[in-house]
Amino acid sequence: MKKPQNERINWVRTIPFTLIHLSPLLLFWTGVTWFSVFLCIGLYAARMFFITAGYHRYFAHRSYHLNRLGQFLMALGGTLAAQKGPLWWAANHRHHHQYSDQPEDIHSPIKGFLWSHVGWMMSDKYYETKTDRIQDLAKYPELRWLDAHPLVPPFLLAIGIFLLWGPAALVMGFFVSTIFLWHVTFSINSIAHVVGSRRYVTHDTSRNFLPLALLTGGEGWHNNHHYFPSSARQGFFWWEIDLSYYTLKVMSWFRLVKKLRVPPKAILQLNRIKDGIPDIGMFKDHMRRAHRVIEKTKASTEAAYAHQKELVGHAMESAKQQTEDWVRLSKGAARIKK
Numbered sequence: 001m002k003k004p005q006n007e008r009i010n011w012v013r014t015i016p017f018t019l020i021h022l023s024p025l026l027l028f029w030t031g032v033t034w035f036s037v038f039l040c041i042g043l044y045a046a047r048m049f050f051i052t053a054g055y056h057r058y059f060a061h062r063s064y065h066l067n068r069l070g071q072f073l074m075a076l077g078g079t080l081a082a083q084k085g086p087l088w089w090a091a092n093h094r095h096h097h098q099y100s101d102q103p104e105d106i107h108s109p110i111k112g113f114l115w116s117h118v119g120w121m122m123s124d125k126y127y128e129t130k131t132d133r134i135q136d137l138a139k140y141p142e143l144r145w146l147d148a149h150p151l152v153p154p155f156l157l158a159i160g161i162f163l164l165w166g167p168a169a170l171v172m173g174f175f176v177s178t179i180f181l182w183h184v185t186f187s188i189n190s191i192a193h194v195v196g197s198r199r200y201v202t203h204d205t206s207r208n209f210l211p212l213a214l215l216t217g218g219e220g221w222h223n224n225h226h227y228f229p230s231s232a233r234q235g236f237f238w239w240e241i242d243l244s245y246y247t248l249k250v251m252s253w254f255r256l257v258k259k260l261r262v263p264p265k266a267i268l269q270l271n272r273i274k275d276g277i278p279d280i281g282m283f284k285d286h287m288r289r290a291h292r293v294i295e296k297t298k299a300s301t302e303a304a305y306a307h308q309k310e311l312v313g314h315a316m317e318s319a320k321q322q323t324e325d326w327v328r329l330s331k332g333a334a335r336i337k338k
């Protein structure tokens with residue numbers, strides 16, 4: 001089926017995004033130093049924190065309180081990850097929670113794994129910030145400014161790294177780190193809805209997946225998160241490692257963040273899939289897949305029927321033609337006999 005024009009990848013607009021993926025080739029020229037590797041890891045971890053604790057748990061879900069300066073710094077840190085502005089990010093993410101894995105969902109893997117991973121953001125459809133979903137944030141002019149100029153902070157960061165430490169630090173510390181940061185973050189929209197286990201009954205296909213939780217500072221507990229989205233803590237049990245939450249907890253001791261919201265204990269024990277409660281999210285997914293197979297089979301059967309009908313039509317036409325020829329010939333032969 002052909003995608004609508006605004007859901008097709010806009011290759012022109014995404015040239016910088018594509019080119020950055022080729023930037024590791026520059027390492028053959030710049031070389032790799034130990035310092036650049038540490039910078040890569042450090043900038044990955046720091047910016048991942050701003051994305052998960054800031055863009056996601058604060059701006060999209062308001063799962064704790066920040067004062068205005070803290071809010072601005074969290075937004076500024078988030079923009080350094082080059083994932084557009086805080087308002088755009090939060091608006092799309094709120095939409096995802098409202099329509100998870102339904103036809104309206106912005107990045108459900110039901111529309112295709114690659115679509116959920118990068119396709120949706122490379123299309124024109126979700127380019128603009130949907131301000132109706134983020135009225136609570138859009139009232140702050142400093143956040144609106146960052147959202148309108150999201151490339152300024154990462155650009156300045158890249159220039160700063162280059163001036164301070166040279167080309168190897170720029171390529172490894174900024175570009176390679178950013179590529180990792182992107183794809184691990186995107187994996188929450190793609191892999192965390194496809195791979196892993198489900199603990200809670202939700203209306204979507206979200207999963208808990210330890211490797212992603214380790215790489216993202218706790219975001220891999222995605223089924224937990226879809227079950228109780230307003231929680232600042234996504235690893236609900238002690239063994240579910242959630243580095244972003246631990247960091248926020250430490251920050252709360254210094255009053256840098258306040259009122260961290262966590263789910264009530266009783267809620268954690270309810271709606272468990274293993275209790276025999278039908279898994280609505282997966283049931284809907286299976287039904288959708290079955291429906292797709294039926295639709296495909298129907299379409300191919302209809303096409304085969306149309307083809308057969310056409311062949312029969314041709315055969316009938318040629319038989320008719322042959323009969324007419326034969327009648328004409330017999331009449332001619334009869335006339336000759338006479």
Ligand SMILES: [Zn+2]
Pocket residue numbers: 096100188189193206222226
């Ligand atoms: Zn999700």
Ligand SMILES: [Zn+2]
Pocket residue numbers: 056060061093097225229
């Ligand atoms: Zn969320």
